[in-house]
Amino acid sequence: IPQKVLATPVARKMAYDLGLDIRTIKGTGPGGRIMKEDIRRAGESNEKKPAAVAVQETPG
Amino acid sequence: MIYDVIILGAGPGGYVAAIKAAQMGGRVALIEKEDIGGVCLNWGCIPTKALLKSARLFEEVKKSDFFGIEGIDQSKIRVNWEQMNIRKDAVVKRLVNGVSNLLKRNGVEVFQGTGKVLDKATVSVAGQIIKGKNLIIATGSRAVMPPIEGIEEAVKTGIAITSKEALALKSLPEAIVILGGGVIAVEFATLFNALGSKVTLVQRSARILTNIERELAEGLQRHLVDKGVNIVTNSQIKRIQGKSAVLEVEGQEKICYGDKILVSLGRKPNTEGLEVLGLQMDKNGIQTNEKLETNIPGVYAVGDVNGKYQLAHLASAEGITAVENIFGQENKINYDIVPSCIYSFPEIATVGLTEQEARKQGYDVAVSKFPLSANGKALAEGESIGFVKIVAEKQYGEILGVHIMAVHATDMISEAIVSMQMEGTVYDVAQAIHPHPTLSEIMMEAAHGAIHKPIHH
Amino acid sequence: MIYDVIILGAGPGGYVAAIKAAQMGGRVALIEKEDIGGVCLNWGCIPTKALLKSARLFEEVKKSDFFGIEGIDQSKIRVNWEQMNIRKDAVVKRLVNGVSNLLKRNGVEVFQGTGKVLDKATVSVAGQIIKGKNLIIATGSRAVMPPIEGIEEAVKTGIAITSKEALALKSLPEAIVILGGGVIAVEFATLFNALGSKVTLVQRSARILTNIERELAEGLQRHLVDKGVNIVTNSQIKRIQGKSAVLEVEGQEKICYGDKILVSLGRKPNTEGLEVLGLQMDKNGIQTNEKLETNIPGVYAVGDVNGKYQLAHLASAEGITAVENIFGQENKINYDIVPSCIYSFPEIATVGLTEQEARKQGYDVAVSKFPLSANGKALAEGESIGFVKIVAEKQYGEILGVHIMAVHATDMISEAIVSMQMEGTVYDVAQAIHPHPTLSEIMMEAAHGAIHKPIHH
Ligand SMILES: Cc1cc2nc3c(=O)[nH]c(=O)nc-3n(C[C@H](O)[C@H](O)[C@H](O)COP(=O)(O)OP(=O)(O)OC[C@H]3O[C@@H](n4cnc5c(N)ncnc54)[C@H](O)[C@@H]3O)c2cc1C
Ligand SMILES: Cc1cc2nc3c(=O)[nH]c(=O)nc-3n(C[C@H](O)[C@H](O)[C@H](O)COP(=O)(O)OP(=O)(O)OC[C@H]3O[C@@H](n4cnc5c(N)ncnc54)[C@H](O)[C@@H]3O)c2cc1C
Numbered sequence: 001i002p003q004k005v006l007a008t009p010v011a012r013k014m015a016y017d018l019g020l021d022i023r024t025i026k027g028t029g030p031g032g033r034i035m036k037e038d039i040r041r042a043g044e045s046n047e048k049k050p051a052a053v054a055v056q057e058t059p060g
Numbered sequence: 061m062i063y064d065v066i067i068l069g070a071g072p073g074g075y076v077a078a079i080k081a082a083q084m085g086g087r088v089a090l091i092e093k094e095d096i097g098g099v100c101l102n103w104g105c106i107p108t109k110a111l112l113k114s115a116r117l118f119e120e121v122k123k124s125d126f127f128g129i130e131g132i133d134q135s136k137i138r139v140n141w142e143q144m145n146i147r148k149d150a151v152v153k154r155l156v157n158g159v160s161n162l163l164k165r166n167g168v169e170v171f172q173g174t175g176k177v178l179d180k181a182t183v184s185v186a187g188q189i190i191k192g193k194n195l196i197i198a199t200g201s202r203a204v205m206p207p208i209e210g211i212e213e214a215v216k217t218g219i220a221i222t223s224k225e226a227l228a229l230k231s232l233p234e235a236i237v238i239l240g241g242g243v244i245a246v247e248f249a250t251l252f253n254a255l256g257s258k259v260t261l262v263q264r265s266a267r268i269l270t271n272i273e274r275e276l277a278e279g280l281q282r283h284l285v286d287k288g289v290n291i292v293t294n295s296q297i298k299r300i301q302g303k304s305a306v307l308e309v310e311g312q313e314k315i316c317y318g319d320k321i322l323v324s325l326g327r328k329p330n331t332e333g334l335e336v337l338g339l340q341m342d343k344n345g346i347q348t349n350e351k352l353e354t355n356i357p358g359v360y361a362v363g364d365v366n367g368k369y370q371l372a373h374l375a376s377a378e379g380i381t382a383v384e385n386i387f388g389q390e391n392k393i394n395y396d397i398v399p400s401c402i403y404s405f406p407e408i409a410t411v412g413l414t415e416q417e418a419r420k421q422g423y424d425v426a427v428s429k430f431p432l433s434a435n436g437k438a439l440a441e442g443e444s445i446g447f448v449k450i451v452a453e454k455q456y457g458e459i460l461g462v463h464i465m466a467v468h469a470t471d472m473i474s475e476a477i478v479s480m481q482m483e484g485t486v487y488d489v490a491q492a493i494h495p496h497p498t499l500s501e502i503m504m505e506a507a508h509g510a511i512h513k514p515i516h517h
Numbered sequence: 518m519i520y521d522v523i524i525l526g527a528g529p530g531g532y533v534a535a536i537k538a539a540q541m542g543g544r545v546a547l548i549e550k551e552d553i554g555g556v557c558l559n560w561g562c563i564p565t566k567a568l569l570k571s572a573r574l575f576e577e578v579k580k581s582d583f584f585g586i587e588g589i590d591q592s593k594i595r596v597n598w599e600q601m602n603i604r605k606d607a608v609v610k611r612l613v614n615g616v617s618n619l620l621k622r623n624g625v626e627v628f629q630g631t632g633k634v635l636d637k638a639t640v641s642v643a644g645q646i647i648k649g650k651n652l653i654i655a656t657g658s659r660a661v662m663p664p665i666e667g668i669e670e671a672v673k674t675g676i677a678i679t680s681k682e683a684l685a686l687k688s689l690p691e692a693i694v695i696l697g698g699g700v701i702a703v704e705f706a707t708l709f710n711a712l713g714s715k716v717t718l719v720q721r722s723a724r725i726l727t728n729i730e731r732e733l734a735e736g737l738q739r740h741l742v743d744k745g746v747n748i749v750t751n752s753q754i755k756r757i758q759g760k761s762a763v764l765e766v767e768g769q770e771k772i773c774y775g776d777k778i779l780v781s782l783g784r785k786p787n788t789e790g791l792e793v794l795g796l797q798m799d800k801n802g803i804q805t806n807e808k809l810e811t812n813i814p815g816v817y818a819v820g821d822v823n824g825k826y827q828l829a830h831l832a833s834a835e836g837i838t839a840v841e842n843i844f845g846q847e848n849k850i851n852y853d854i855v856p857s858c859i860y861s862f863p864e865i866a867t868v869g870l871t872e873q874e875a876r877k878q879g880y881d882v883a884v885s886k887f888p889l890s891a892n893g894k895a896l897a898e899g900e901s902i903g904f905v906k907i908v909a910e911k912q913y914g915e916i917l918g919v920h921i922m923a924v925h926a927t928d929m930i931s932e933a934i935v936s937m938q939m940e941g942t943v944y945d946v947a948q949a950i951h952p953h954p955t956l957s958e959i960m961m962e963a964a965h966g967a968i969h970k971p972i973h974h
Contacts, residue, residue, distance in 0.1 A: 008940035031487030109897040128601030131593035144585030373953035440566040474957035481949035492938035495856040496830035500931035
């Protein structure tokens with residue numbers, strides 16, 4: 001069974017806009033759900049590490 | 061002129077599709093042979109709910125002493141069936157007028173008459189020929205009259221009726237036999253029983269509402285029996301004879317008497333006039349894919365006529381989805397999250413998988429149940445019958461189904477629907493702060509229960 | 518023995534914390550000086566809702582002719598205040614007993630008496646000294662009696678009362694003056710007005726419910742006035758004199774008469790007996806961080822006493838969160854998603870940001886409103902006053918706030934809460950298939966409206 005990613009609708013859209021691979025982000029919401037705050041944080045630390053490769057992930 | 065979409069039938073499938081198509085900039089022709097609004101507005105969802113409101117008030121009035129309201133002589137209160145129906149008809153009229161105005165304001169062209177499809181781009185109606193690029197079939201369904209001995213005669217004499225005639229009765233029947241135990245049958249049983257008719261409900265199988273989660277169905281069945289409905293299960297209908305239905309129950313003949321015999325044994329799709337298209341059909345209706353397209357490209361079928369479910373909200377959602385697909389905005393229906401409601405007293409509302417279904421699909425299942433009797437608002441309202449049952453899977457806690465029996469179950473289910481729409485888990489629902497005192501706290505408690513333990517139980 | 522947690526106060530903050538702590542394996546001492554359940558169960562949420570149910574039925578009974586119920590002599594129906602209160606008291610008793618049993622079953626030790634904190638690990642109660650590793654203060658709040666001329670005398674004569682006394686009145690007042698225009702004031706105005714008292718509501722500012730979204734508050738205010746409540750706005754209370762409140766309104770003196778004068782001008786935290794701790798406080802209450810911890814490590818404050826909001830469900834959620842933090846399961850309250858409900862006729866329920874607040878926070882805002890009068894269920898029920906207003910941001914469509922005025926608003930808001938909990942968007946709510954006919958379709962329509970256009974409007 002492929003691992004499911006629990007993320008909020010807004011988190012998914014933000015990750016997509018920022019070009020972040022949502023599967024690599026740790027969720028801090030209920031039950032480990034990825035919240036927009038988690039994406040924001042990941043986005044910021046990505047900016048600090050310019051070497052990181054952004055992977056696109058379609059929502060859904 | 062060539063329309064972008066021709067829509068056949070102006071029920072909740074067709075008229076919603078028409079408005080949506082117009083909103084998306086399309087030129088739309090909508091064909092209706094009877095009343096705008098279809099079964100739903102005229103002979104289904106709306107008139108039944110208007111009458112049920114009266115019936116529920118009648119039940120409440122009987123309890124007024126208990127609630128501290130004095131001076132009602134219980135021996136004198138009676139049902140004024142005519143007034144109930146005048147109000148019901150006014151509600152229907154207002155809604156039908158509202159929809160007609162919406163169609164006009166959105167620039168939908170409405171054709172009154174029976175549409176006959178000549179080819180997939182051409183429909184004739186009332187002597188006119190209209191042309192379109194796409195066709196949406198939304199012709200709905202009608203009650204089945206199965207070949208029961210004596211039924212034709214009983215229809216002629218006006219004793220055997222369908223839900224349509226039941227909504228136009230001149231007087232309240234003293235006794236009524238309802239053949240069938242589906243949603244419509246149960247709502248009419250609730251209605252007539254509350255209004256004081258002697259109700260007999262005749263069910264083929266061992267329980268009513270065979271499509272609904274077992275515990276809910278059995279709970280409601282017990283409750284209806286407690287309230288005086290005579291429910292005959294495991295019965296076969298042998299014949300209709302005068303004002304009686306003759307049954308066979310466990311090898312014995314049984315005779316059920318009613319001034320009226322309401323035949324609620326299923327509905328069938330309206331597919332007449334479509335023959336030329338060569339549509340793929342099965343016994344339930346016109347086959348469609350998730351985009352609501354039939355085997356003929358450019359021809360869509362939405363609502364009761366595609367035989368998936370018989371639900372007005374699904375018809376509307378399908379109508380919107382078909383239109384979105386026509387206009388290139390790909391979309392599809394998620395048939396796993398279609399709610400079903402029963403406006404009985406108490407109500408039932410359900411969405412998604414039952415416990416059994418979830419297990420069959422191989423999920424590691426967590427089930428959690430919380431009763432109304434442990435909820436403050438339910439007690440404050442004096443309405444403590446029922447429960448909420450959440451079915452979740454254990455890996456993520458994702459909610460797979462929610463099954464509710466409660467006075468406002470049909471309002472409560474929307475929380476479950478949006479949760480499931482967003483792939484919500486019991487963790488999300490438990491964490492959301494639900495207002496006190498409300499019935500919705502029961503959802504939260506049940507979610508806590510699926511994780512570990514509810515607080516109040 | 519040393520308890521893992523000592524909890525001071527057994528309202529919805531304290532008793533829920535106690536159960537949760539016990540469920541998590543802790544040894545728990547719960548101290549209560551009056552009744553288990555606190556204000557909420559005994560003098561707040563529950564008794565008011567029980568009486569409001571009676572009041573609502575009384576209103577419905579008056580409309581019974583319209584709904585087709587005959588034989589009620591409207592000149593004879595009267596309120597039996599005593600019976601209403603007997604039922605109310607029975608509901609309260611049942612719930613309080615229920616909570617007492619839950620506490621027992623979970624192994625919570627309950628101490629009856631006033632707790633006095635000796636140090637952060639030691640509390641004395643009824644001559645006993647108890648020791649604990651953590652302390653949760655959940656002592657709640659009580660009504661303020663501001664220094665108005667003549668108020669002390671009026672309290673002595675029993676004319677000036679708080680909500681507590683209003684819930685224990687021996688008879689229904691013929692006329693009542695309510696000082697204040699907050700949630701509690703509005704609920705009592707609804708109650709007494711529906712039961713036939715002459716109600717005057719005295720409000721300092723230009724409208725009632727200053728904390729609630731403007732359109733809702735103004736809508737309800739108009740509605741209350743239509744129903745006969747005398748609302749005096751922009752007024753200053755000068756003094757209480759006999760059975761009258763003397764006001765100054767736009768430079769003029771105005772005298773409002775009532776058999777009772779209900780003082781509903783705010784509540785203050787119960788912080789007596791905590792002095793030794795040296796807690797940081799402001800005028801609203803004990804200051805806490807998002808984990809509900811005070812400036813003293815190991816000391817938590819939940820519910821009304823921390824002065825954030827005065828809401829039972831928040832008190833309970835804070836109680837659970839404090840306990841989770843004590844037991845090392847880090848958690849915090851999201852104060853942006855705390856619903857507020859008013860059980861007026863129609864009800865009001867709201868969560869999140871208002872349009873103005875959202876703009877102030879710099880969001881690019883989409884606002885969508887949909888009225889009950891365009892909803893089939895609302896018309897079928899004969900309850901078409903109100904609307905749903907969704908406030909969303911435009912970038913993602915995230916829902917920032919939902920504001921509802923509707924007969925079942927307090928049930929409807931739960932859908933908004935879980936949507937916001939999951940950072941849901943108007944796209945999600947619009948895509949979710951809402952059952953027909955229900956009031957929840959209004960949420961869906963409003964969501965469609967925030968994206969593009971609603972169908973039915
Ligand atoms: C008593 C009763 C109660 C119900 N209560 C509920 C409820 O509470 N909730 C719920 O979700 N569902 C309820 N339903 C089911 C609901 O009414 C249907 O699911 C819904 O009406 C289906 O919508 P539709 O648009 O597919 O078809 P319909 O509503 O059946 O509309 C089809 C329309 O097409 C017209 N038509 C057919 N053929 C042609 C033609 N050749 N040319 C022109 N016009 C044509 C018909 O006249 C009709 O107006 C109820 C049904 C009944 C009978
Ligand atoms: C008329 C009215 C209606 C309301 N309706 C609603 C509503 O519908 N919904 C809603 O959400 N909120 C409502 N509220 C508000 C709600 O009641 C409070 O927010 C809630 O009770 C707060 O809970 P709590 O646990 O913080 O405190 P409380 O419920 O006030 O409980 C505190 C308890 O601590 C005890 N205590 C205090 N000091 C000590 C001590 N030193 N030793 C021992 N025991 C002590 C008290 O006796 C009390 O039992 C209403 C309030 C009122 C007055």
